[in-house]
Amino acid sequence: MNSAASRVLGVLRSREMGILLAFLLVVVLGTLKNPSFVFSKDGWHDLLITPSILLVVAVGQAIVIITRNVDLSVGSMLGLTAYLAGTIFVKYPSIPWQLVFLIGLAFGGFLGLINGALVGYGKVPAMVITLGTLYAYRGINVAWTGSNRINADQIPQGLQAVGNNSILGIPILTIIALVILLVAAWYMRNMRSGREMYAIGSDPDAAELYGLAKRRRVITAFVVSGAMSGLAGVLYTARYATINSQAGYGFELDAIGAAVIGGVAIVGGSGTVVGAAIGAFLLYTINRALPVIGIPDFWQKAVVGALILGAIVLDRVLAVRQSRKLRETKVETTNETKEVAA
Amino acid sequence: MNSPQLQPVLQLTGVSKSFGSVVALRTADLALFGGSIHALVGENGAGKSTLVKIMAGLYHRDSGSMEIDGQVVNFRTTAEAKAAGIAVIYQEPTLFPDLSVTENVFMGRQPMGRFRRIDRAAMRAEVVRLLDGLGVRIDPDRPADGLSIADQQIIEIAKAISLDARVLIMDEPTAALSGIEVERLFAVARNLRDEGRALLFISHRFDEVFELCDTITVMRDGSYISTSPIATTSVPEIVRLMVGREVTELFPKTVVPIGEPVLEVSHLTRPGVFSDISLTVRSGEIVALAGLVGAGRSEVARAVFGVDPYTSGTVTVRGKRLSSHDTTAAMAAGIALVPEDRRKQGLVLDSTVSTNVTDAVRRTIDTFGLISKRQENSFAQSWARKLEVKTAALDSTAGTLSGGNQQKVVLAKWLASNPKVLIIDEPTRGIDVGTKSEVHRMMCELAGDGMAILMISSELPEVLGMADRVLVMHEGRLTADIPRDKATPETVMFAATHAGEEVA
Structure with a gap:
């Protein structure tokens, strides 16, 4: 088999392909029931824009999980950054709105740096550290916001246009999310530091023996996750233009869910950001498709739960099957060696 | 073969290292x-291992010098040792299970093309070349997960070659290999030698050492003993050098009458771990x-006690047969x-001394299932006094005690259950000399009271000083049964390093 064909086959067999097919299945079912699910201006727009903010957060989350950590504070970072962005527009109405993207990235990155430094130097599991910052960041948000709320008339029209308009039929938010996805996927596949994140998540002790810069990579992963959450906060402001102290509440579970459904192993070392992105699409599209298909609202959470469990069971089955296959190939090669020796 | 050069590639002189005291x-x-190919041998x-870790950059020496090509080096990290051309192949290599063979070889130093992008094609081609050069067939694209230990070692060697390592240290690489895999490893090692690299081979198997190596260095008790060409030495000579110390420490061994068999183990087998132990x-x-x-000593003890299962054979205590895998x-x-690791397996470190002492006898001191602090303390008090546990209070936590006193607490815990058979794994490891002899005295007293004691020990003086009989294991089998008057360092060490011929 030539290498191009085997590569095509590899893509077809990959975990991401399975998730993509599940996503397409949901879309087809929804469309059969109600053609406007896809074939209407609103349907198409909603299909693409709904998962876009989650996609950005899930990419950061996937990178953290790949290093065998987890970031529970993404929802709180998103909310805090969104409120910061709104406050900036209230206080400095003349600020160019484009600048707020950079501020969001930087502020989110700073919050992520706090997470990363605590995990890297504190020797405390990330789950505990980020559970703490989940509450801490949200607490700061609540104390700062109070019962205040930022409204659409305080947000620049230019930013709101980014949040709701399309270019060539594709929402600008989706385009931003896809660009981020491409950059992250390229980085994780082709840069040494990206591969080292996989290595660290695969076996932290071996990473130590290899002399990899473990702490630096883990901190980087958290900074990226924070920056993505910060950017998502700005995108949230652009899309909804209404911000109170509860923006992004519970978002961390959606982000982890998207990554896990997308094939990012919770124990680190395997999975891709592309998988997590497709997971985000699947997760939110199912939420929208269930009422269309006629499944009552209160079943939605259960279906999402089943999806996550299904993804984990599938992972297990695939892992068992693969390790069996690998062991069999080992036996074969051992036999060959024996023949050579004899 | 190239003729050996005159200047050593790597030279260590007077290196020392302490951990606390x-x-x-x-x-x-x-x-x-x-x-x-240089062999390094010595007792446990x-x-x-400490020396290897110093060369690998994991530990830092306290004194002495380490030179590469005559230049003094001080490694602070494993990466620095690697950069200087030293590669270590451990008994059980640590690879990244999720990543491909190719990535494992090149992790952290992948070849890069434009925009610092990893050049995957070049990387794969290089791995194929390396594996071909080693004469092995391993798919470079498969994940490392599921590779045999032998294949994992080959990948470590491929890594070392790609680093152009000039010194390869192999720390007991053959311990987990089958015969055919050992042959393959030796063929690779000889090739590397012929390329002019320096190899250090650590092994307990003398037949392998004499087959593969050309020079041998013996260490004993943390000190350098001798270096000699393999051709001018012999196995008995090396064994003498390895153990050749006087048994100077005093053991309070008292002669007590020996009675009926209490513990009888016959033909106990657990495939791959130990076999036919009687x-x-x-x-x-x-x-x-x-x-x-x-060698499988602790594993036998765990099977006898029922922690681990065994597949065939019997364990009998005073004529009563025990079922497999049943600690109760x-x-x-x-x-x-x-147990050997008293901190992990013998004690609840966060609990108090008295709770630990009473742990094994909770059933006997309770009242309707409840245990009062007072009952617990009064019970523990008597044992602590008997064993002279030095602790400020019985309710201080066990983790704060010294190693010797922790061992006494573990002993107290089991003695409180009034056992007939005491299996004690490395009774004095990590204990200071003073407490050591107290533990030994205690064991003699217990034997005097009629207890049957099975002691696992890696310290020859302790074995020779304490035992009425010495059983020796080698790779899962008993290779010798030596009575006290015949037991010498040489006979024990010989049996420990040879598959047994003399045992009936």
């Missing part, structure tokens, strides 16, 4: 030459189970096990 290395000397605890321990007898680390039955029959 424990001296792991006193004066280690070693000189490795290109084009040579002779300091070989032994008898009589009342009043101390039987030592000697052998090298990894073993305890009821009167077996007590003092």
